Amino acid sequence: MTPRTSVLITGSELIRGGRRDSNGPFLAEELTRLGLEPSSIRIVGDDPAELEPAIREGLETDLLVLSGGLGPTHDDRTVELLARAAGLEAVVVGELEQEIEGVSRRIAERLGRSYAEFAEGVRKQATVPAGGRVIGIAGTAPGLVVETGRAVAVVLPGPPPELRRLWRAALEDEAVQGVLARAVVPERRVLRVYGVSESAVARALAEAGGEPEGVQATICAHAGEIWVELFGDGEELAGTLRDALGGSVFAEDDRPVEELVLDAARGRGLSVAAAESCTGGLVAARLSSVPGSSDVFRGGVVAYDNDVKRAQLRVSEQTLDARGAVSAETASEMALGAREALGADVAVSTTGIAGPGGGTPEKPVGLVYVHASGPGAELARELNLPGDREAVRRRATAAALHLLRELLAQIRHSPG
Amino acid sequence: MTPRTSVLITGSELIRGGRRDSNGPFLAEELTRLGLEPSSIRIVGDDPAELEPAIREGLETDLLVLSGGLGPTHDDRTVELLARAAGLEAVVVGELEQEIEGVSRRIAERLGRSYAEFAEGVRKQATVPAGGRVIGIAGTAPGLVVETGRAVAVVLPGPPPELRRLWRAALEDEAVQGVLARAVVPERRVLRVYGVSESAVARALAEAGGEPEGVQATICAHAGEIWVELFGDGEELAGTLRDALGGSVFAEDDRPVEELVLDAARGRGLSVAAAESCTGGLVAARLSSVPGSSDVFRGGVVAYDNDVKRAQLRVSEQTLDARGAVSAETASEMALGAREALGADVAVSTTGIAGPGGGTPEKPVGLVYVHASGPGAELARELNLPGDREAVRRRATAAALHLLRELLAQIRHSPG
Numbered sequence: 092m093t094p095r096t097s098v099l100i101t102g103s104e105l106i107r108g109g110r111r112d113s114n115g116p117f118l119a120e121e122l123t124r125l126g127l128e129p130s131s132i133r134i135v136g137d138d139p140a141e142l143e144p145a146i147r148e149g150l151e152t153d154l155l156v157l158s159g160g161l162g163p164t165h166d167d168r169t170v171e172l173l174a175r176a177a178g179l180e181a182v183v184v185g186e187l188e189q190e191i192e193g194v195s196r197r198i199a200e201r202l203g204r205s206y207a208e209f210a211e212g213v214r215k216q217a218t219v220p221a222g223g224r225v226i227g228i229a230g231t232a233p234g235l236v237v238e239t240g241r242a243v244a245v246v247l248p249g250p251p252p253e254l255r256r257l258w259r260a261a262l263e264d265e266a267v268q269g270v271l272a273r274a275v276v277p278e279r280r281v282l283r284v285y286g287v288s289e290s291a292v293a294r295a296l297a298e299a300g301g302e303p304e305g306v307q308a309t310i311c312a313h314a315g316e317i318w319v320e321l322f323g324d325g326e327e328l329a330g331t332l333r334d335a336l337g338g339s340v341f342a343e344d345d346r347p348v349e350e351l352v353l354d355a356a357r358g359r360g361l362s363v364a365a366a367e368s369c370t371g372g373l374v375a376a377r378l379s380s381v382p383g384s385s386d387v388f389r390g391g392v393v394a395y396d397n398d399v400k401r402a403q404l405r406v407s408e409q410t411l412d413a414r415g416a417v418s419a420e421t422a423s424e425m426a427l428g429a430r431e432a433l434g435a436d437v438a439v440s441t442t443g444i445a446g447p448g449g450g451t452p453e454k455p456v457g458l459v460y461v462h463a464s465g466p467g468a469e470l471a472r473e474l475n476l477p478g479d480r481e482a483v484r485r486r487a488t489a490a491a492l493h494l495l496r497e498l499l500a501q502i503r504h505s506p507g
Numbered sequence: 508m509t510p511r512t513s514v515l516i517t518g519s520e521l522i523r524g525g526r527r528d529s530n531g532p533f534l535a536e537e538l539t540r541l542g543l544e545p546s547s548i549r550i551v552g553d554d555p556a557e558l559e560p561a562i563r564e565g566l567e568t569d570l571l572v573l574s575g576g577l578g579p580t581h582d583d584r585t586v587e588l589l590a591r592a593a594g595l596e597a598v599v600v601g602e603l604e605q606e607i608e609g610v611s612r613r614i615a616e617r618l619g620r621s622y623a624e625f626a627e628g629v630r631k632q633a634t635v636p637a638g639g640r641v642i643g644i645a646g647t648a649p650g651l652v653v654e655t656g657r658a659v660a661v662v663l664p665g666p667p668p669e670l671r672r673l674w675r676a677a678l679e680d681e682a683v684q685g686v687l688a689r690a691v692v693p694e695r696r697v698l699r700v701y702g703v704s705e706s707a708v709a710r711a712l713a714e715a716g717g718e719p720e721g722v723q724a725t726i727c728a729h730a731g732e733i734w735v736e737l738f739g740d741g742e743e744l745a746g747t748l749r750d751a752l753g754g755s756v757f758a759e760d761d762r763p764v765e766e767l768v769l770d771a772a773r774g775r776g777l778s779v780a781a782a783e784s785c786t787g788g789l790v791a792a793r794l795s796s797v798p799g800s801s802d803v804f805r806g807g808v809v810a811y812d813n814d815v816k817r818a819q820l821r822v823s824e825q826t827l828d829a830r831g832a833v834s835a836e837t838a839s840e841m842a843l844g845a846r847e848a849l850g851a852d853v854a855v856s857t858t859g860i861a862g863p864g865g866g867t868p869e870k871p872v873g874l875v876y877v878h879a880s881g882p883g884a885e886l887a888r889e890l891n892l893p894g895d896r897e898a899v900r901r902r903a904t905a906a907a908l909h910l911l912r913e914l915l916a917q918i919r920h921s922p923g
Contacts, residue, residue, distance in 0.1 A: 103725065104725060104727050105532075105535075105548070106535055106539075106544060106545055106546075106547075106548065107535060107536065107539040107544055108531075108532045108533065108534070108535030108536025108537065108538070108539055110532065110727075110729070111527060111529070111532045112532075113527070115524075115550070116521075116524045116526065116527045116528075117524065118524070119521075119522055119523060119524030120523065120524025121524065122524070123522075123523040123524055128522055128523055128552070129522055130522075130551065130552070130554075130557045131522075131549060131550065131551045131557060131561065132521070132522065132549070132550040132551075133547060133548070133549045133550070134531070134547065134548040134549070135546065135547050135548075136544070136546070138546075141546045141547060145547065198706075202706065202710070252894060252895075252898075290614075290618060294618075309519065309520065311520050311526075313526070362812075365788075365809070367788075367791075370792075371791050371792050371794070371795025371796065372781075372783075372788030372789065372790070372791030372792035372795065372807060372809065373788065373792045374788070375783075375787050375788030375791075375809040375811075376786075376787050376788035376789045376792050378787070379787025379788065379809070379811060379900075380787065380896070380897065380900070382862070382863055382864065382896055383864060384811075385811055385812070385865075388811050388812075389811055389812040389814070389815055390808065390809040390810050390811040390812055390815040390819075391788060391808075391809035391811075392806065392807075392808055392809070392819070393781070393788065393791040393795070393806040393807035393808070393809070394806050395791075395795055395800075395801055395804050395805055395806040395807075396778075396801070396804075396805040396806055396849075396850075398805070398849075398850055399805055399806040399849055399850075402848070402849075402850070403806075403808070403819065403848065403849070432818070432819065433812075433814075433815050433818075433819070434812075434814055434815075434818070446798070447798055448798065448799060449801075477668075478668060479668070480796070480798055481796065482668070484795075484796070
């Protein structure tokens with residue numbers, strides 16, 4: 092049987108909301124990739140009355156990954172409560188204590204404080220459940236692997252970069268590898284579809300005969316795209332869906348659309364720019380988020396004010412007067428203007444009403460024009476996007492990147 | 508006693524990672540604001556063997572807020588399992604069935620399908636635990652309030668906008684109000700600090716005598732800032748900390764720094780612009796994310812390529828040659844260039860090495876220059892930022908916005 096796993100995150104600031112946990116999704120993705128989809132991701136505060144039962148419950152699975160609560164203060168109780176829940180003695184590890192003492196002495200010196208203030212915390216952080224293995228140290232907090240007989244518990248620090256580093260170390264641990272060896276990594280395929288509704292994709296799946304024996308199919312909207320994920324032996328079903336959905340299947344891997352755009356431009360020897368009004372920089376931010384984007388992405392103009400549209404992007408006074416800033420004509424002139432001003436081969440533009448204010452009966456909130464312009468090719472789209480300001484901006488950004496992707500697909504060769 | 512609450516989110520795509528849940532943090536923030544900090548936020552898939560015990564556990568608290576799994580297909584089992592866990596019969600509500608049928612007939616018509624295909628799903632979605640109250644419909648899924656005798660369960664749909672809408676409806680429900688009436692809304696204060704390390708803030712708290720009786724203090728890094736949150740009667744402690752931390756306390760409310768910047772500019776009658784290299788549009792995106800920002804924010808130039816820095820921002824050839832694109836001088840010329848090109852009173856610039864490539868021994872990954880320029884005032888900073896590409900870009904964006912905030916604080920009056 093596939094081992095059961097669970098993820099437990101502790102942090103009072105996460106229980107109070109506002110701040111989003113990123114460790115749970117990271118660990119869930121890692122575990123799923125390894126064939127160990129977690130049965131539960133749970134967030135609790137540092138109250139022992141909540142944390143200890145949650146640890147006990149997690150220890151009923153085969154692998155419990157715990158994060159947070161490893162600091163030197165009285166609020167940091169993860170290790171102590173894990174020992175208690177596992178029925179293990181908590182013991183001071185001399186070698187570990189020396190290592191943490193070394194780090195703490197350097198901190199004390201830098202802060203101009205006496206080491207004596209730190210000694211108690213050092214002893215606390217060097218105390219681990221009997222038999223626990225230290226897999227590395229983050230600051231002064233050790234990461235641990237603890238075997239309880241029934242379960243393997245991996246204890247990781249809360250700060251995400253440290254958690255990721257010590258997670259990699261945990262994967263080298265013998266007991267963790269023992270659990271991994273019992274996992275079955277599922278075959279996975281993804282078909283990414285754009286420009287077709289989720290229900291049309293669901294219909295295509297139903298008409299393909301639904302899920303064959305041993306295949307699990309999920310359909311999910313994801314950043315303006317529809318993702319069809321097939322787990323198990325989905326090769327035949329993928330073929331049928333590909334035929335049914337035709338050209339709307341644009342990718343079969345997980346790379347973000349901005350990366351697909353940059354690769355397509357690079358392959359054609361074309362440079363890229365953005366001219367943004369309602370998206371306010373989000374298109375440029377996504378293009379520049381890709382490492383190495385600077386060889387293809389030249390830059391952008393965020394033309395929030397009409398003066399900027401005129402001066403930087405040479406949108407004509409006449410167009411702005413007759414059609415308005417939110418119009419197909421303005422979007423077209425913005426894209427062409429960006430190509431000229433920024434010396435780019437292709438450019439995409441956005442102009443629209445993100446809300447909550449600024450809507451009229453003729454031009455309601457959510458109306459957005461996107462336009463992509465390149466050598467010998469133009470694509471334009473009028474969008475009516477649902478949602479609040481953030482949703483409209485995010486959706487318009489996705490639409491602009493997809494329009495750029497489609498434009499580049501039409502341009503088969505490099506110019507000149 | 509304050510009622511105990513819990514949040515349970517269901518969705519197999521969330522258990523597989525990659526996708527982050529936003530409903531849990533939203534509900535946690537709402538509940539905390541109402542004095543009902545949840546004891547646990549839990550995410551489980553749609554497997555009944557996991558979902559049913561999680562519901563049972565949630566029903567041991569006074570208020571369980573459940574989201575997801577309300578659709579018409581066999582995977583959507585939340586309501587059925589809630590009825591079973593609560594020991595309530597599942598009954599079809601005639602009036603609700605008619606309402607969902609109406610919606611489904613319109614969908615069937617639009618898709619050109621027979622209504623017969625929908626009938627089973629309609630009956631399923633109109634089936635609720637006996638005594639459950641319908642608080643509204645999202646698509647074809649009803650939101651519910653169910654009383655079990657011991658607990659009150661609120662059942663909400665998974666899509667975040669619908670969840671938020673029906674959550675507001677749930678707050679009007681009598682049973683939910685009964686739980687709310689027993690909650691004690693905690694007094695909360697926040698001191699937001701910038702430019703001081705977390706350990707220095709911790710020291711100031713310790714020197715102030717730590718947490719007085721009845722006050723809970725948390726110190727947390729948050730988007731480049733340090734937030735000190737005081738729950739309970741923290742007025743005196745807040746005063747002591749304010750004195751100790753001096754000018755580094757820049758705000759005592761939760762508004763994002765971009766909103767503080769826009770308000771400061773608006774109050775001084777000044778317009779704002781951004782000139783970005785390494786942040787690639789993120790500064791402009793944050794400024795334009797604020798509703799109503801268009802009266803103050805004129806726009807930005809994303810000058811990724813040096814040609815764009817020269818042509819759009821008039822950074823001199825000489826500066827780029829002698830100092831390089833990543834230099835204090837280039838940052839200064841970019842900010843001044845943005846003021847001129849975009850006709851803005853104040854502007855902020857960023858230039859740096861976000862990595863992972865492009866670093867040298869003299870200019871390593873994480874080196875970023877930010878510069879803010881305004882009428883009669885200039886501020887510049889050299890930063891050495893830790894983390895990966897995303898972290899460097901995010902931190903540089905926060906630093907740029909704070910520099911703009913500090914610059915505006917120096918400009919007391921509107922110009923001219």
